[in-house]
Amino acid sequence: MLSKLPLVDLVYWRSMRRTGVVFTGLVIGLASIFQLSAITVLSHVCLGILCITFPLRLYYKLLELLRWNPGIHPFQSYLDYDVSLTDKDTVMLVEEVVLLVAFAVTEIKRLLFIDNLIDSIKFVLLLYLLTYVGTVTNGLTLMIAAVIGVFSLPLLYKKQQVRIRRMARTFRSLVKKVRNQLDSLYGSVTSSAPSAPPSKPALPPAAAAAPKQKAKSK
DSSP, X not given: OGGGXXXXXXXXXXXXXXXXXXXXXXXXXXXXXXXXXXXXXXXXXXXXXXXXXXXXXXXXXXXXXXXXXXXXOTTHHHHHOOOOOOHHHHHHHHHHHHHHHHHHHHHHHHHHTTSSHHHHHHHHHHHHHHHHHHHHOOHHHHHHHHHHHHHHHHHHHXXXXXXXXXXXXXXXXXXXXXXXXXXXXXXXXXXXXXXXXXXXXXXXXXXXXXXXXXXXXX
């Protein structure tokens, strides 16, 4: 079912023309936001589309007036394309969004309040790395890099699948070894912590009063 999604077709370049148009448009649009505001870029994009569609619509209208065209709209397929959501699709989409937000909040809460020490340490290292990333780049650069990665990495994985899987297995074994060492180190530290001395069992009242009675009799 995943292979039938339009996004997957775009990412794997199954239609070179469509993927090229989408990829080029995204990169140029994001690069334009470096110099112009998002509203300006959106306005220019819409004006560019209208510069193409408006003359073409007038041309077809002129052909219709001259009786050379049976009244076919040049963009009727785009006008008939249904982009509305049914009630079932809307409920499913809302459920997915709510589940995703709940999962993200749960994970962040678990990491911030140290539910697992190893995971929190990795989260701290990630945040520390992101502070350096934020000093050398910005969000738009990361978005452009993400778009390039989305359109290039799946195709690269498809062509170099065997080599990438071999490298992934090696990397997973290394990560597993490091994690086992960290777990053993954490276990040794927690086991070597000084424990509280065992408390003496309390004597029953009768046993405690017996020595006092012997002392009085003497």
